[in-house]
Amino acid sequence: MRGFLLGLFCFLCVHESLRAESTCKLKAKFNLSGYKNVEKKRVVIGGMFPVHMRVASSDGNTSALPASSGCDGFNFRTFRWTQTMLFAINEINQREDLLPNTDLGYVIYDSCFTISKAVEGTLTYLTGQDEAVPNYRCGNGPPLASLVGAGGSDLSIATARILGLYHFPQVSYSSTCSALNNKFQFPTFLRTIPNDLHQSRAMAQMVLHFGWTWVGTIAAEDDYGKYGIKDFKEQVEEAGVCISFSETLPKVSSPEAIRSIAQTIVESTAKIIVVFSSDVDFSPLIGELLRHNVTNRTWIASEAWVTSALINQPGVRADIPGLQRHLLDLDPYADALTEEFWETVGLSLFDPANSTTRHTSVGNCEADPLGCKCVHFIVYKAVYAVAHALHNLEHCVEGNGPFVGGSCTNMTNFEPWQLMYYVKNVRYKMPNTGEEIYFEDGDIEGFYDIINWQVNGNGEISYVTVGHYNGSAAPEERMHIRNESIVWNNEELEPPRSVCSENCQPGKRKGIRQGEPVCCFDCIPCADGEISNTTNARECILCTGDDWSNQAHDACVPKIIEFLAFGEPLGITLIIISAFGAFITIGVGVVLFMYIRTPLVKANDPLLSFLLLLSLVVTFLCSIVFLGEPQNWSCMTSQVALALGFAVACTVWLIILPPHPVKNTAAQNIKIILECDEGSVVFICCIFAYDILLALLAFAFAFIARKLEDHFSEAKCFTFGMLVFFIVWISFVPAYLSTRGKFMVAVQIFAILASSFGLLTCIFLPKCYILLVKPERNKEEMMKPRPKPKDGSSTGTSASLATAATDVNTSFASTAIDELPGN
Incomplete structure (x- = not known):
């Protein structure tokens, strides 16, 4: 028996132990503060506002029972937002045309700008208790219709994930993150504030409007900052704007990180800084920048940084009649949050003399006009959106309802997904302003005011509207800015410049710096012969053959046409020398003609001598043809006038491949050289070779005959003439090849004249x-040849050698001038 009882006792102990382990337990209770009014109400609207800035730090004691943390850091602006929701609900309850048979209640919690508190509030809304009981609602009060909140984007993302599981509608007033557009993850999320995609586009278009290509970015370490700055970067980088730096503000206080960001701003050359952050996250950096005395920066801030923004939302800013009176009539003894407000502003709750001052502080919006006239109106719209959805649900007619079989639902017993249908499809007009509100994929149209922070004459900060952005308008009509109304940080009307590198002006091209953004570049001047006629040209354009770049390298201009003109000093000198040579040659002919019957002239074949003189005259005078602008006739004449012995061959040459004037653009970069193209190079080479052969034969015969007995040593004269001829033309070749332009023609003419004068x-x-100075030697006996030497050496006459020399002079001089390659 004892064994049986002992076994039964052990069985019961084990059973109780197992039963204890399988029992569901609540690990902790939530500590939430806020406003609640649900007594005798048919429907309740939930709200969540970051009335405090942070969660109070815990002592880290793990040996005691954990408790939900409290909050500290009272936020005056969000406190007014909370009061706006209370005012809107009270106003709706007093209206006869909106929910006339229903009184709305409210449950508003403080999210403390912390995700954990936002999750606590969300679970409390779903369960109806200050405890986490997932999938159960244990409260006996009126049904919760919708949640208005929960503050920042990261808070709304956390709450929307939970509410979406239960198809519970959520209408946000300040969550702008573009990630919330994803209806797969957030199927029941809606908002009465434009999403950040519109805001990012507005900020990007502002940057492009003022021509800023070098900007810095700062984002909060949350979904709001991450997605907002990501969308902004995509917009501006696609348009060619470069990011100088991209910093992230820590959510957990870190003085080292803040100092590092401030140092980056100080060292950066970017004058424009775009900020996607709340004022709570951004305020530590502001203090650090003040300590560094950072000036000369222009800040473009998102709507979350309201009181210091250049861009500020919403689409319509309007006063709400009665709201200021509601704020002034707040009873400091009514609730804990209002009491904490008065304690924060440092006013005694028990001093009646301070009542006027208290009223002025809480109701005065002049200290924060944007907070009063912007965000509070978005809260106002969110509450009215839920109210109009409930009104449509209440007035549903059976048979015409939106649900199965045209059915409707009961006002006091509806499912969250049924109300979600009405909220999603609501369309209403706001009182006083007449603004029509509707949701498109959970968002409203993106309309932004562009606000400029200005200091008035009293030294006070005022917010001046200088433009607006309408995201639903056509791309070219979305942004309108009155530039003349903006006061910049340099107290001038001209916007600041923020570029990594100044624009490359025409005449230069962009040279990309290795390892740096494309906005950072060097301006490289275009090379000679190349231009750039646009700002920030990537490549230089090569000028065509007849054009060349001007001095600024921003335009192609016609090359300067150059030729050896008659009127320039060098041309005049050559003409004088040519005329002088021809005159001297004619004078020699006259002298020979006067003494034509004398033995000396007769002995040297007068006809051959006159022909030689005639060829020299033609040689002197034809050099003038090389002067002036080349024409067809001058190109042909200059080449054939020196080669009378090759007239037939030249005629064939002129018919088949006639010389013609050409523009030589390769000789000099900035000039066009007008010269003659000689036609067939092969034919020129043949003539040149033939002339060389004749010159060598003439020189050989003259050299052999130099020792023949001759009273006048004519063979020696021919030998010296041919030596001069060879020296001149051998010197001509390197001189001609080393010159360019019109000086090539001058070298050519000098060679002709020098060889002619030499002969x-x-x-x-x-x-x-002899004829003029030594006439006594001009006798018959002096003309007789001397006896032959006994060794039988051959003798030659001066006349025979003169004939060969004449042919050589005429032929060689005619072709050797312009037959060199490259002429």
Whole structure:
């Protein structure tokens, strides 16, 4: 028996132990503060506002029972938002045209700007108790219709994930993060404030409007900052704007991180800084920047940084009649939050003399006009959206309802998803302003006022509307800015410049710096012959053959046409020398003609001498043809006038491949050289080779005959003439190849004249000397050849050598001038 009783006792102990382990337990209770009024109400609207800025730090004691943390850091602006919701609900309850048969209640919690508190409030709304009982609602009060909140985007993301599981409608007044557009993750989330995608586009378009290409970005370490700055970067980087730095503000206080961000701002050359953050997260950085005395920066802030923003929402800012009186009539003894407000402002709750001052402080919006006239109106719209949805639900007609079989639902016993249908499809007009509100995929249209922070004459800060942005308008009509109304931080009307590198002006191109953003570049001047005629050109444009770049390298201009003109000093000098040579040659001819019957002239074949003189005259005079602008006739004449012996061959050449004037653009970059194209290079080379052969034969015969007995040593004269001829033309080749432009023509003419003077001097000067100075040697006996030497050496006459020399002079001089390659 004892064994049986002992076994039964052990069984019962084990059973109780197992039963204790399987029992559901509540681990903790929530500590939430706020406003609640549900007595005798048919429907309740929930609200969540970050009345405090943070959760109070715990002592870290793990040996005691954990408790939900309290909050500290009272926020005056969000306190007014809370009062706006209370005012809106009271106003709706007093209206006869909106929910006439229903009194709305409210339950409003403080999210303390912390995700954990927002989750606590969300679970409390769903369960009806200050405890976490998922999937159960244990409260006996009126049904909760919808949640208005929960503050920042990261708070709303946390609450929307939970509410979406139960298809519970949520209408936000300040959550703008574009991630909340995802209806798969947040199916029941709606908002009466434009999402950040519109705001990012507005801020990006402002940056582009003022031509800023070098900006810095700062974002809060939450979904609001992360997604907002991401959308902004995508917009501006696609348009060619570069990001100088991108910093993240820590959610947990970190003085080292704040100092690092401030140092980055100080060192950066970007004058424009875009901020996606709340004032709570941004305020530590402001203090650090003040300590660094950072100035000369222009800040573009999102709507969460309301009191210091250049951009501020919403679409319509309007006063709410009666709201200021509601704020002034707040009873400091009514609730804990209002009492904490008075304690925070440092006023005695028990001093009746301070009642006027208290009323002025809580009701005065002049200290924060944007907070009073912007965000509070969005809260006002959110409450009215839920109220109109409830009104439509209440007045549903059976048979025409939106649900199965045209059914409707009961006002006091509806499911959250049924109200979600009405909230999603609500369409109403706001009282006083007439603004029509409706949701499109859970969002309203994006309309923003552009606000400029200005200091008035009294040294006070005022917020001046300088433009607006309408996200639903056509792209070219979305933004309107009155530039003349903006006061910049340099107290000028001109916007500041924020560029990594100044624009490359025409005449230069952009040279990308390795390892740096594309907005950082060097301006490289275009090379000679290249231009750029636009600002920030990526490449230089090559000018065509007849054009060249001007001095600024921003336009192609016609090249300067250059040729050896008659009127310039060099041309005049050459003409004088040519005329002088021809005149001297004619003078020699006259002298020979006067003494034509003398033995000396007769002995040297007068006809051959006159032909040689005629060729020298033509040679002197034809050099003038090389002067002036090349024409067809001058190009042909200059080449054939020197080669009378090759007239037939030249005629064939002129018919088949005639020389013609051409523009030489390769010789010089900035000039076009007008010269003659000689046609067939092969034919020129043949003529040149033939002339060289004749010159060598003439020189050989003259050299052999230099020792023949001759009273006048004519063979020696021809030998010296040919030596001068060779020296001139051998020197001509390197001189011609080393010159460019019109000086090539000048070298060519000098060679012609020098060779002509050499032949004239060497051949005819001795004869003229005898005829004019030594006439006694001009006798018949002096013309007789001397006896042959006994060794039988051959003798040659001066006339025979003169014939060969004449042919060489005429032919070689005619072709050797312009037959060199490259002429």
